[in-house]
Amino acid sequence: MEEAKGGELKNILMAKFKEGTSESQIEQLIESFANLVNLVEPMKSFHWGKELSIEKEEEGYIHVFETTFESVEGMAEYAVHPAHHDFAKLFLPNLEKMCSIGYRLVRRRDGTGQDGTGRDGTEQRFRVMFGTSKMEQNGTGLND
Amino acid sequence: MEEAKGGELKNILMAKFKEGTSESQIEQLIESFANLVNLVEPMKSFHWGKELSIEKEEEGYIHVFETTFESVEGMAEYAVHPAHHDFAKLFLPNLEKMCSIGYRLVRRRDGTGQDGTGRDGTEQRFRVMFGTSKMEQNGTGLND
Numbered sequence: 001m002e003e004a005k006g007g008e009l010k011n012i013l014m015a016k017f018k019e020g021t022s023e024s025q026i027e028q029l030i031e032s033f034a035n036l037v038n039l040v041e042p043m044k045s046f047h048w049g050k051e052l053s054i055e056k057e058e059e060g061y062i063h064v065f066e067t068t069f070e071s072v073e074g075m076a077e078y079a080v081h082p083a084h085h086d087f088a089k090l091f092l093p094n095l096e097k098m099c100s101i102g103y104r105l106v107r108r109r110d111g112t113g114q115d116g117t118g119r120d121g122t123e124q125r126f127r128v129m130f131g132t133s134k135m136e137q138n139g140t141g142l143n144d
Numbered sequence: 145m146e147e148a149k150g151g152e153l154k155n156i157l158m159a160k161f162k163e164g165t166s167e168s169q170i171e172q173l174i175e176s177f178a179n180l181v182n183l184v185e186p187m188k189s190f191h192w193g194k195e196l197s198i199e200k201e202e203e204g205y206i207h208v209f210e211t212t213f214e215s216v217e218g219m220a221e222y223a224v225h226p227a228h229h230d231f232a233k234l235f236l237p238n239l240e241k242m243c244s245i246g247y248r249l250v251r252r253r254d255g256t257g258q259d260g261t262g263r264d265g266t267e268q269r270f271r272v273m274f275g276t277s278k279m280e281q282n283g284t285g286l287n288d
Contacts, residue, residue: 009196010193012156012158012208014156014158014243014245030252031252033252034252034253035253037253038253045251045253046252046253047249047250047251047252048249048250048252049154049247049248049249049250050247050248051245051246051247052153052216052219052246052247052248053246054216054219054220054223054246057242057243057244057245058243058244058245058246059243061243061245064154064156064245064247066249072196072198075196075198076198079198098201099158099201099202099203099205099243100201100202101158101195101201101202101205101208102195102196102197102198102202103193103194103195103196103208104193104194104196105191105192105193105210106191106192106193107189107191108174108175108178108190108191108192109178109179109181109182109189109190
C-alpha cells in the first residue's frame with residue numbers, strides 16, 4: 001500500500017457540465033467513464049466526487065474525476081486508446097469547461113504516522129518553515 | 145481501508161506559481177502546506193504532485209495538492225483555522241492562478257476487484273452504457 005500511494009500516477013479531471021445536461025445524462029457519462037477501467041488495461045482505478053462548496057474557490061468546476069495508472073507509459077497509452085477516444089466524443093460536448101492534469105503523487109504527511117512523517121510524535125523531525133512563524137511566537141496558534 | 149477510500153473527504157488544490165518563484169521557495173511553501181497536518185486536527189493527510197504534461201489540458205496548472213479530512217465539519221474547521229490562514233497569507237501571493245475544490249470521493253471501479261466492481265470477472269454486472277457502442281459493434285475495440 002505504501003508503494004501504491006507514494007509514486008502513484010494519477011489524473012485529476014475537473015469538469016463543469018453544460019447547463020441543461022440532465023442528472024441522468026451525467027450519471028450515464030460517469031458510468032461510461034468508470035467503464036474505461038474495464039477497457040483500458042493500464043488504467044487501474046476510477047473515483048469521482050462532486051464539490052461541496054466549502055471554500056468557493058472551485059472556479060466553476062463541479063465534478064472531480066480521479067483515475068490512476070500503472071505507469072507513465074500507461075497514461076500515454078490511455079491518452080490515445082480508442083475506448084478513451086470514443087468516451088471523449090460523448091463526454092466533451094457536454095462540458096462547459098474542464099481541466100485535466102496528470103501527475104505522480106508524492107506523499108508528504110499523513111495524520112496516521114504510517115509513513116513516519118505523521119502527527120504522532122514526529123513533528124520535531126521537520127523544521128518549522130516560514131508560514132508557521134506566527135504560531136512559534138504565540139504558542140500553538142490554535143486559539144488565535 | 146474500504147471506508148476510508150469510499151466516502152473520503154478530499155480537497156484538490158491546483159496551482160500555478162508566479163514566474164520568478166524559485167524552486168526553493170516552492171519547496172518551502174510545500175513544506176509549510178504539508179506541516180498543516182501537524183497543526184489542524186481534522187486534516188488527515190497531505191500529498192502533492194507536479195503535472196506530467198501528457199495530455200496538455202491542464203489549463204496552466206502545474207502543482208496539485210491533495211488533502212483529506214475526517215468530516216465535512218473538519219473541512220469547514222480547516223477553512224477558518226488560523227494556521228491555514230497564516231499559510232494562505234504566504235502561499236497565495238506566490239500564485240498566478242489556483243483552483244480549489246472539496247468533494248466526497250465516490251469509488252466506482254478499480255482494476256483490483258477489491259470492491260467487487262473491478263476488472264476481474266465482474267464486468268457483466270454493469271450495463272455497458274452508451275460510449276462503448278463502437279466497441280460492442282467491433283468486438284473489443286482495443287485494436288481499432
